[in-house]
Amino acid sequence: MTWLALLSSASIIAIEWRSLRTASRRERTLYTLFVSAALLMAVSFDTHLLTGVHVLAPVDALFRPATEWLYQVL
Amino acid sequence: MAKVQISRVQLVFALVWCVIGTGIVAIPTAIAQFTVRDAWICALLFSVGGTLVALLTSLFTRYFPNRTLTNALMDAWGPWLGRLIGIWFMAGLYITNCTVVREAEVFVGTTILPKTPEVMIGAFAMVAVAYAVYMGVEVVMRDVEFITPLVMLIAPILFVLSMQHIDIHEMMPVLADGWTPVLRGGVVSILVYALEMVIVLQFIPFLRRGKLAAKDVSIATLIITLVLTIVTAVTIGVVGPATHYLSYPVLEAVRNVRVGRFLERLDTLYVIAVISTIFVKMTVSHYAWCTGMKDLFHLSSHRVTTLSGALLVWGGANVLFENANDVQQFIFYTGPTYAVCTLLLTPLLAVAGIVVKKAMAVKR
Numbered sequence: 114m115t116w117l118a119l120l121s122s123a124s125i126i127a128i129e130w131r132s133l134r135t136a137s138r139r140e141r142t143l144y145t146l147f148v149s150a151a152l153l154m155a156v157s158f159d160t161h162l163l164t165g166v167h168v169l170a171p172v173d174a175l176f177r178p179a180t181e182w183l184y185q186v187l
Numbered sequence: 188m189a190k191v192q193i194s195r196v197q198l199v200f201a202l203v204w205c206v207i208g209t210g211i212v213a214i215p216t217a218i219a220q221f222t223v224r225d226a227w228i229c230a231l232l233f234s235v236g237g238t239l240v241a242l243l244t245s246l247f248t249r250y251f252p253n254r255t256l257t258n259a260l261m262d263a264w265g266p267w268l269g270r271l272i273g274i275w276f277m278a279g280l281y282i283t284n285c286t287v288v289r290e291a292e293v294f295v296g297t298t299i300l301p302k303t304p305e306v307m308i309g310a311f312a313m314v315a316v317a318y319a320v321y322m323g324v325e326v327v328m329r330d331v332e333f334i335t336p337l338v339m340l341i342a343p344i345l346f347v348l349s350m351q352h353i354d355i356h357e358m359m360p361v362l363a364d365g366w367t368p369v370l371r372g373g374v375v376s377i378l379v380y381a382l383e384m385v386i387v388l389q390f391i392p393f394l395r396r397g398k399l400a401a402k403d404v405s406i407a408t409l410i411i412t413l414v415l416t417i418v419t420a421v422t423i424g425v426v427g428p429a430t431h432y433l434s435y436p437v438l439e440a441v442r443n444v445r446v447g448r449f450l451e452r453l454d455t456l457y458v459i460a461v462i463s464t465i466f467v468k469m470t471v472s473h474y475a476w477c478t479g480m481k482d483l484f485h486l487s488s489h490r491v492t493t494l495s496g497a498l499l500v501w502g503g504a505n506v507l508f509e510n511a512n513d514v515q516q517f518i519f520y521t522g523p524t525y526a527v528c529t530l531l532l533t534p535l536l537a538v539a540g541i542v543v544k545k546a547m548a549v550k551r
Contacts, residue, residue, distance in 0.1 A: 114306045118502065121310070125494040132490070139484060140491050147495035154502030158306075168507050172282070172521060179524040180374075187370040 118155030122148050192395040195403050197328040200335045201471050202384050202407035207414060208468035209290050210380045212461060215419050215437055217375035217519055219430040222368035224358055226430070227420040230412070232373030236381020237408025239531070245401035247388055247534050250541050252397060256388040256534055257482035263540025272536055273483045279529030280476045281503065283383065286514055287472060288312065288504035291465045293511040298438065298458045309501050312469065317497035319470045320477060321490055324393050327470045334463045341460045342414075345453060346421055348444040353424035376415070378523035381408070382530040389475035434511065473497060 125148065126133070133141065157163045167173065193201075218229040251259040256276065261269035291312055292305040300308060319326050362369070384404055391397050418437060423430055425440040433439055441457040477489040477496055486492065508514045 114505065117306065117310055118498065121498050121501075125498065129494065136491065137487070140486055143480070143484060143486070143492065144495050147492065147499045151495070151498040151502040154499075154506040158502075158505050163506060164509075169282070169517065169521070172525060173517070176521045176524040176528070180520050180522070183374065183523060184371050187367060187374070 114155045115152075115159045118152050122152060191323060191325045191393055193324065193328050193390060193393050194395055195399060197331055198387070198390070198394060198400070198403045199407045199410070201328060201331045201467065202387060202404065203410050203414075204331060204334065204338075204464040204467040205386065205471050206380050206383060206407075206411050208461070208464035208466075209287055210376070210411070210415065211418055211437060211464075212290065212294055212435060213515070213518060214376050214380060214415060215422050215430065216434060216515070218372040218419065219433075219436065220519065221372035222364065223423055223428050223430050224360070225362055225364070225369045226372065226423050227358065227416050228362070228369050229372035229376065230415040230419040232369075233376045233381055233415055234408055234412040235373070236377035237384065237404065237412065239377075240381060240384045240387075241401045241404040241408060243385065243531070243534055244387060244404050246538055248391060248397060248400050250538050251391070253392050255390075255392060255478060255482055256385075256537060257479040259388075259537040259541070260533070261482070263537045263544060269540075270483050272533060273479065276529060276533045277476060277479050277483065279525070279533075280386075280472065280479065281500065282507070282525075284469070284472045284476060284500045285503040285507050286518065287465065287469055288500055289508040289514050290511075291462070291469065292504065293514065294435070294465070295458075295462060297435070297511075299455070306505055309504055312466070313497045313501045315466065316469045316473050317494050320474045320497070321493045324390070324474060327474050330470060331467055334467055338460045338463060341456050345441050345444065345457055345460075346417065348446065348453065349421050349425055349440050352440075352443050353421060354427065355424060357424050357427045358420065374523050375519055379518055379526050382526045384408075385530040385534060386472065386475045388534055389478055434515075473500065476500075 129144075133144065136144070214230065214233075215226065218226045222229065247256070247259070251262070254262065257273045260273045260276070263269060264272060288309050292309040295308045295312075296303065296305045319330055384407065387400055387404060391400060394400055422436045422440045425443055426433065426436050429439070430436040438454055438457060442452075442454045444453045445451045473493075473496065474489070477492050480486065480492045480496065481489045508517065
């Protein structure tokens with residue numbers, strides 16, 4: 114997945130090179146943030162860094178009890 | 188450049204495929220966790236959620252006739268608080284996109300490409316999605332127009348042929364266990380899949396007749412309810428109590444179709460139809476996410492986040508959900524209240540904000 118992510122990132126930069134040169138700082142920041150986050154995810158997937166870690170645990174902790182309560186009420 | 192406008196037919200079918208894309212795969216399974224015999228009644232309950240979205244759309248378009256939801260939030264709550272609520276909505280949309288991509292990966296991996304790594308399936312799907320979104324809303328809607336007749340040709344044939352194996356006794360007696368399992372079974376379709384139609388609020392400025400958006404949502408709701416009820420009834424009639432244990436019960440129903448000894452394995456056609464509709468769902472959701480990001484961060488075009496966002500969705504789909512069970516658990520046990528707090532409350536907050544703002548302006 115890392116190699117695929119690297120290849121995709123390189124392709125995206127190549128495709129958007131012209132628009133990136135004229136882009137505002139905010140756009141470039143957002144762009145860098147997304148590509149870096151995707152690369153980080155790919156690396157963590159390949160290295161099993163997040164195996165056993167439930168990334169959506171905060172969302173689950175907030176909403177799962179409420180959903181279970183809803184099922185019980187019904 | 189002429190302003191792109193979405194016709195009513197395009198909008199209705201975009202909404203229909205957005206829900207049915209993954210709904211046809213997940214809803215019968217979700218319902219079967221609670222009831223099998225009365226599953227078709229649960230499918231009918233989809234109309235409750237759809238009506239809720241239609242009312243919400245009507246309310247939203249009355250106050251914001253030509254604004255996207257993200258724009259409306261910033262108009263109502265100001266640039267900082269509005270952006271914060273918008274980011275909450277965008278995070279919800281991102282997680283929804285990841286869920287759809289992961290579901291697509293698992294479905295294709297299980298049904299037709301068992302030896303291909305799921306990551307690769309997702310990557311290739313996202314390339315197509317990113318290209319369609321990059322080209323703009325017109326291409327996304329043309330996709331919808333292109334796919335609609337193909338699916339409408341395949342689906343009725345498959346379900347009419349499946350009907351020969353229906354055993355009506357699998358659905359009897361009606362409501363033997365009361366309403367409790369039926370209402371529990373309807374939660375996912377009402378609160379998760381029906382509320383996904385709120386995505387229409389991101390397309391309001393592109394609609395040819397924005398004032399009729401609520402009516403279009405109602406038409407889409409009617410079509411989806413009808414399709415889901417027929418599909419669920421046929422599946423229960425053919426597969427029976429085994430539906431409770433299957434990940435893809437509709438696929439099993441279609442797999443049973445045989446005409447003589449020469450026409451079989453028609454499930455391939457079903458898989459093609461599902462993949463086409465999931466593709467529509469992925470493009471529409473990703474386009475909505477990109478326009479939302481454009482509004483919130485004042486970007487020059489939705490294209491700024493199209494490619495990098497597609498990469499992020501692909502990464503997220505594989506990291507957030509380790510396997511098919513993770514996705515299913517999230518949709519069944521976290522999704523309902525999360526969807527209410529994200530998809531239902533955010534537009535309501537936008538409307539409430541503008542009402543308060545107007546009332547305060549009148550007082551002054």
